[in-house]
Amino acid sequence: MAYDHEEQEQLESLKAWWKQYGNLITWTLIIVLSIFSAWKAWGIYQVKQAGQASLLYEEMQKAIHDKDQVKVLRAVTDVQDKFAGTDYAQMASMLAAKNAFEANDLKTAKTQLMWVQEHGKTAEFKSLAKIRLAGILLDEKSYDDALKVLSGDFPAELASAVADRKGDIFVAQNKTDEARTAYQLAIDKSTDKNPGRQLIQLKLDAIGGSPAKVAIESGK
Structure with a gap:
């Protein structure tokens, strides 16, 4: 296909412009697409994490119902180790603390509450953990x-x-x-x-x- 003189000049200008800025545009697009893909993948990852954490939370609830303290501790530890970034981790820890307190296992109750105090995602959960921990320390006369x-x-x-x-x-x-x-x-x-x-x-x-x-x- 033949180009006239004006078209040829435009084509040469476009080639020169692309030579100067093409790599920058390409890399910018790659970065933008990478960020979008990472954001989408992170969303999928979070959903998957929450789903897996919820299964462990349900497993822990069943263990509490069955009064199986070994399974309770195993489940809450798994949630904390593998899914600390989910709400289920602080929920499981609070529930495990309540279960331990009712079983008169104050050491375990304090450990679970301290985990929430240090690793909890929300100020409300962390504050509730502090209030309940203070209650246990009161019972122990650690005023x-x-x-x-x-x-x-x-x-x-x-x-x-x-x-x-x-x-x-x-x-x-x-x-x-x-x-x-x-x-x-x-x-x-x-x-x-x-x-x-x-x-x-x-x-x-x-x-x-x-x-x-x-x-x-x-x-x-």
Whole structure:
């Protein structure tokens, strides 16, 4: 096919432009396509991971129902080792901790809660693990360690639970004033729909009722 002079010039210009920028465009396209493929593959991988983790979670639930502690620990360990990036890992760990606590295996319960505290994906799960861990430390009379676990920031929706737990610890330490302040704060941070609000009020009443206003303000 013959080209006229103008077409030939355009063709030569296009060749020169491609020679200068062709490799850059090609590599850019390759990178973009690679990123898209990796993103798509990652999505498929995550779905697959979640599916496999859910099977182990179901296996652990069955083991709990059958009271097979060996299988429970094996299942939760597998979820943690193989699928730590899924929600099932923190869910399984919390469930394993509850199961161990009910079996009076406080060492295992603490281990599972500490795993969530260190590796949990969400602030809510990590905070719940801290609150429950503080409860176990309270039972073990490790009061200072329990209060240390409850230090730092927590999600606003858990502020009442944290204050309530601190109140329990202060009561165990015979620190009545601090306990009153903590319980009052727990009530202030709770809503009328909170099922534990009445229990907190009962605990506050049992140690002499509301603290002085100055004490309440200093505890906020």
